[in-house]
Amino acid sequence: MDNTSHIELSESALANNFQYIRERLAPGARLSHVVKGNAYGHGIDPFVPLAHKLGADHFSVFDVHEAEQVLKALSEPVDIIIMGMVAQEQLEWVIQKNIGYFVFDSKRLEQSVLLAKKLKKKAKVHIELETGMNRSGFEMENWPQISRFLIENAAYLDLQGLCTHFAGAESIANHLRVRQQIKNFRKGRALFKNANLKPKWSHAACSAAFLRFPKTHFDLVRIGILQYGFWPNMETYISIAGLEENPVDPLQRVINWKSRVMNVKKVHKGEYIGYGTSYLATQEMTVASVPVGYSHGFSRSLSNSGRALVRGMRVGVVGVVNMNVMMLDVSHLDHVEIGDEVVLIGRQGDQEISVSSFSEYSDQMNYELLTRLPLDIKRRVKTI
Incomplete structure (x- = not known):
């Protein structure tokens, strides 16, 4: 039996948004599709296969449960990064499944080595650098120590990525802070390069940074809200697409x-x-x-x-x-x-x-309203 409402996902809208994003992606950079928060409320189960059909082959999630959902939703292997929670008892499964994951504390790094030895399989780690967000990541004074640890344990650790996250790239009020973060991240990249450590990907940009700071595309970008047809905020829309004489929103709501x-x-x-x-x-x-x-x-x-x-x-x-x-x-x-x-x-x-219109009448953001849509509302795909 269906719920009292249902959600439709538009394949044509998603194809439009992918094209918009890919046209603006720096040459050589890879696109990671962020599907945390149940694919921003769209539903991992229907959204991931639909995105994969349209060419998506790399996904970013927040935790192990979401990574497992992505694997179950697809019949073909894809690259996955877990950006947040990996409990100690889950780490062995993550390594065994060849899933990449953020590392932002020494204990997780040490445990990764122990499990990689046990499994005789390299752990795919993405080293997160603290550049000014002050949420998670290795502090700057610890970067040399971390680089030495990676070199000493190169037989067990596959340095997949060097990464960080910006503290509000969507707002001009945060631009000085974000620019300092970019400088700090470049310092980290230089330090690791000088130590002869070459991550497969350097990545920092979310949707807002992807649009407002093109030099942050590096080797990979993590696109969330934009792919679903929403701007990070009205300020971003105005700065990118809304200043034309007759502005037309290039995105379509999925x-x-x-x-x-x-x-x-x-x-x-x-x-x-x-x-x-x-x-x-x-x-x-x-x-x-x-x-x-x-x-x-x-x-x-x-x-x-x-x-x-x-x-x-x-x-x-x-x-x-x-x-x-x-x-x-x-x-x-x-x-x-x-x-x-x-x-x-x-x-x-x-x-x-639009979801944006809800914020005109309440205190909710696009992100909040979307991710609060209950899991048991039926999601259907409307194909082209």
């Missing part, structure tokens, strides 16, 4: 979130709608109930402010968003019926509801 009208009823002037007294009908109204609420990822903060599409028209949420239900004001539409399609994210006719 995700479409849809439900159906559950009930239609009349509400008289002077009556309250839904829980409490947050919305008072100031005229005769027609209200449609939709079986989607905050338990499905439609935030309660969108009460009396969210938007949806019904019969090709934009309609507003009225009353408090419930756990499982929201109400829409469809007074200005003709003949709304039970079963009519409701678009929560995506296009209907000439109208579109």
Whole structure:
């Protein structure tokens, strides 16, 4: 049985976004598709095979569980990097499966050597350098020590990557900080090069850095939000594509979130709608109930402010968003019926509801709303 809503992934939109990204990728650099957070809410199971069909052969995830999901979703081997959590008891499996992983502390590095000896198989490590994010990574004063350790244990460690992460490349307010991080990362690359250590890939750029700092493409870029058809923030869009006389968004949203009208009823002037007294009908109204609420990822903060599409028209949420239900004001539409399609994210006719629009009515970011979409909502692929 399906959930009360479903998600469609558009193959044509994803193909468009891949083309946009590949046209801007530095010559010789490789593209890693970031699918953490259940592929930013799109679903690892449907998204990874779809991306692979369109030429994706390298994926980045946050943890071991996501790496396992990527492997299960594909019948062919691909390169995978785990950027975050690898528990000690999971490390042997990771090495055995030829999966690369970030190393940002000495204990993980030492444990990698011990397990590589046991398995008689090199561990594919990506050494993360702390350049100013102050989240994870080896501190600058420890870089010489780490380089010596890598040389001494070269028989057990395959230096797949040298990497870092920027602290907010999407915002001009962070540019001085990011530029200093770039300088620090270049110092790290030079130190490892002088030690005759040659990582297969140097990588630092996320979607925002990929767009705003092209010199950070190095050998590999890690693209997340951009491939799904969303800009890291409005500032990035304006700086890249929005300054033209007639700006046209070159990206297309891959995700479409849809439900159906559950009930239609009349509400008289002077009556309250839904829980409490947050919305008072100031005229005769027609209200449609939709079986989607905050338990499905439609935030309660969108009460009396969210938007949806019904019969090709934009309609507003009225009353408090419930756990499982929201109400829409469809007074200005003709003949709304039970079963009519409701678009929560995506296009209907000439109208579109983007995830970005949600942030206009709530405190949620693109990333937050997408990754909060429940796992049990059915994801379907709409092929070209």
